[in-house]
Amino acid sequence: MSGQLAIDGGRPVRSTPLPGAYPGATIIGEDEKRAVCEVLDRRSPFRYYGPDPAYTVNELEQAVASLIGIEHAVGVTSGTAALIVALRALGVGPGDEVIVPAATFYGCVNAVVACQAVPIFADLDETVSISAESVERIITPRTRAVMVVHWRGAAADLQPLLAVGARHGIPILEDCAQSFGAKYHGRLVGGFGDINIFSFQMNKVISAGEGGMVVTNDPALHQRAVACQDQGTPRKSEGADLPPFFGENYRMSELTAAVLLEQVKKLDRLRAHVRHLGGIIRESVSDFPGVCARPLADPAGDAGVSPGFVFATAELCAWVRKALAAEGVPIKFPYSGVPVYMHVAILHKRMWHDGLSPWDSRVYTGAADYGPGLCPRAEELMPRVCEYHLSMDWTEQDAQDIAAGLRKVMQAVPSELLAAAPVG
Ligand SMILES: Cc1ncc(COP(=O)(O)O)c(C=O)c1O
Incomplete structure (x- = not known):
């Protein structure tokens, strides 16, 4: 396989789309x-x-x-x-x-x-x-x-x-x-x-x-x-x-x-399958600087449907997303990298009827406002998080393609994108 990235005109790692991500639905039979x-x-x-x-x-x-x-x-x-x-x-x-x-x-x-x-x-x-x-x-x-x-x-x-x-x-x-x-x-x-x-x-x-x-x-x-x-x-x-x-x-x-x-x-069978594939995907980047598998409170208990990654910076994460998409193994970006309170209905506290606002209720004695700065850790972390969603119909080859794509892309990260703070 050519080492030249698909974003630079090289041959993509994969030419057919990855399967959808509907774990339960794909075991319906x-x-x-x-x-x-x-x-x-x-x-x-x-x-x-x-x-x-x-x-x-x-x-x-x-x-x-x-x-x-x-x-x-x-x-x-x-x-x-x-x-x-x-x-x-x-x-x-x-x-x-x-x-x-x-x-x-x-x-x-x-x-x-x-x-x-x-x-x-x-x-x-x-x-x-x-x-x-x-x-x-x-x-x-x-x-x-x-x-x-x-x-x-x-x-x-x-x-x-x-x-x-x-x-x-x-x-x-x-x-x-x-x-x-x-x-x-x-x-x-x-x-x-x-x-x-x-x-x-x-x-x-x-x-x-x-x-x-x-x-x-x-x-x-x-x-x-x-x-x-x-x-x-x-x-x-x-x-x-x-x-x-x-x-x-x-x-x-x-x-x-x-x-x-x-x-x-069918839960146990599904769990074993996606955990196996997730292991292949996660392992592929274990030696690269600038990225780590999403840390888990109890890794042994992971249901395995969504192996996640945390990148050192939002810029690196954005670059990797673009490069992986070009390689035919696009990675997901949960909730567009923003906290849930940035959703417009929440930001503006917009109700379906003006008389129903819980914030304006006579019995509410607090004051809650939403917007940038509310949860600094989430705002800093979420643009650095990406994931794959796996299903029963994903094969080992699908996981290997992702692993190959991740390795190819991480090997080619421009040095200025790695100069930022290490993942932590
Ligand atoms: C964390 C979380 N809570 C609640 C829900 C709502 O579930 P439903 O779509 O079945 O209403 C979802 C659905 O995506 C979810 O991800």
């Missing part, structure tokens, strides 16, 4: 088809009743709870719905603040605002996850929950975060949307916080296109979560003795559960 057809054959796609219900959502809830090692699970329509249900189960509402990491999907922030609460952004640690030290600094008497997002298949450093929560009596909500199957100190994520959530949307570790789940060990939180996903109506069949309250419909369909029950069974 005959098992999922059969399971969905069974629901249809029974003409009972609703979870609570029908001509011949199989109660597949119940079965999925039990399967996920027992996998995670937690008492209760509630299937819902999406990860965002799961966050809304979990926050409402915790009693989050007007006047409250919820701490959210600076690096995450804006659905996390939407869920807080849907509860009429105010999002407060915590800075990151070197693993690109929420920093316990930053959380502790921004806790106020109004803080009602801390949302810990397990970023890109790998657990956040839970121990210090749980300690901060315990010290201040503030519940921890693990958002495992991106990290089903990740472990922390030998246990699956989703089993540590007070109430935790998963997403089964299209690019998640396991998927039915859409779907979500709320899990908890606390029976009272579980009862409230059950009511919150079903029009504020407690279910006597689940032992609920709450008075009804207002709510919406976030109920999971039997069709979704049928797909997911099959997906759960």
